[in-house]
Amino acid sequence: MTKTIEAEGLLLIPDPHVAATPPGQRLDGFMEQVLAKLAFCLERAARDNLVPVILGDLFHWPRDNPNSLLVALIGLFGPHRPFTLVGNHDKYQTRLTDDCSVAVLRAAGVVRLIDEAGPVFRLQTPGGAALICASPDGFPLPRVFEKSEDEEVVWLCHHNIGFPDFPDRQVAPREIEGVDWVVNGHIHRPQPTLVRGGTRWANPGNVTRLTFSRRTRERVPAASIWRPGCEDLTHVPVPHLPFERVFPDQPLPEEAPGGAREPSAFLAGLERLAWRRTAEGAGLREFLSANLNPELPEAKLVWELYEEVTGNGRET
Numbered sequence: 001m002t003k004t005i006e007a008e009g010l011l012l013i014p015d016p017h018v019a020a021t022p023p024g025q026r027l028d029g030f031m032e033q034v035l036a037k038l039a040f041c042l043e044r045a046a047r048d049n050l051v052p053v054i055l056g057d058l059f060h061w062p063r064d065n066p067n068s069l070l071v072a073l074i075g076l077f078g079p080h081r082p083f084t085l086v087g088n089h090d091k092y093q094t095r096l097t098d099d100c101s102v103a104v105l106r107a108a109g110v111v112r113l114i115d116e117a118g119p120v121f122r123l124q125t126p127g128g129a130a131l132i133c134a135s136p137d138g139f140p141l142p143r144v145f146e147k148s149e150d151e152e153v154v155w156l157c158h159h160n161i162g163f164p165d166f167p168d169r170q171v172a173p174r175e176i177e178g179v180d181w182v183v184n185g186h187i188h189r190p191q192p193t194l195v196r197g198g199t200r201w202a203n204p205g206n207v208t209r210l211t212f213s214r215r216t217r218e219r220v221p222a223a224s225i226w227r228p229g230c231e232d233l234t235h236v237p238v239p240h241l242p243f244e245r246v247f248p249d250q251p252l253p254e255e256a257p258g259g260a261r262e263p264s265a266f267l268a269g270l271e272r273l274a275w276r277r278t279a280e281g282a283g284l285r286e287f288l289s290a291n292l293n294p295e296l297p298e299a300k301l302v303w304e305l306y307e308e309v310t311g312n313g314r315e316t
Contacts, residue, residue, distance in 0.1 A: 004122040009227035011050040013041045014185045015206035019060035020069045025212040037207050037238045041223050042080045055185030056087025056158035063092050065101045077110035084111040086136040087158040128228035130154055145178035152228050154181040163191035163203050173201040193232050207238050214252055217243040
């Protein structure tokens, strides 16, 4: 039987990407800054009687996070037990296993993990009732859903959805009979809410700035509030430092026409390697040998750094 929770609405916290080591081009202090954002959101939820829901990618790295980070999250989450949707960054090689960090938080009893598709809980508010459902990463959205006439249906997800800035993504917004709202994590850039028949599609954007770009510099990280009967989400700015305090002091990269940055396959490959890094650096050596152009002026420096960090010589 689906549990009923009495509250005023939902406080949606998209994609925190908490990590002890700053990802990408973020500077030192990243972990403390993200924990402060989470603390603010949970305190706001408690103050306004909202149910806190993390829309996936609580962690940036799925496992091997230090105990100090896990202990900090256990202390922070314990009094609130936020619902936490499983995102792609929360899983190791597309699988949620007991050695993933989010599974540790579930075992500690400090999160209510959403790792299967379907109804999660009923929300009873002064403004009406709602059935909160979800599709974690890897689970499809429903084609149709049988709903009760006296409640709204909100479907949370962590998917590649074709919002205006991303028309080629896999899931095209459409009317889903029986679903009033689809609220998506995963896509970090905020998107306008779309109406497709009786279904509204929302993508509030993440609370943590990760991309070193002009768009990131201009936007304000925010959580969002959903209440029954609302026409759109209400955005709640979260504490954040100026862009120049959290990213390096260097020129911003050029952007492709339309403002989209060209994806870097080289950097994407390096990030994948970080997920499955080995102590001897063998995977990194193979990746650099296959992908690093020796004619680039920085190639020699990259190899010198590799040898210094791993203690391994370059195979020639």
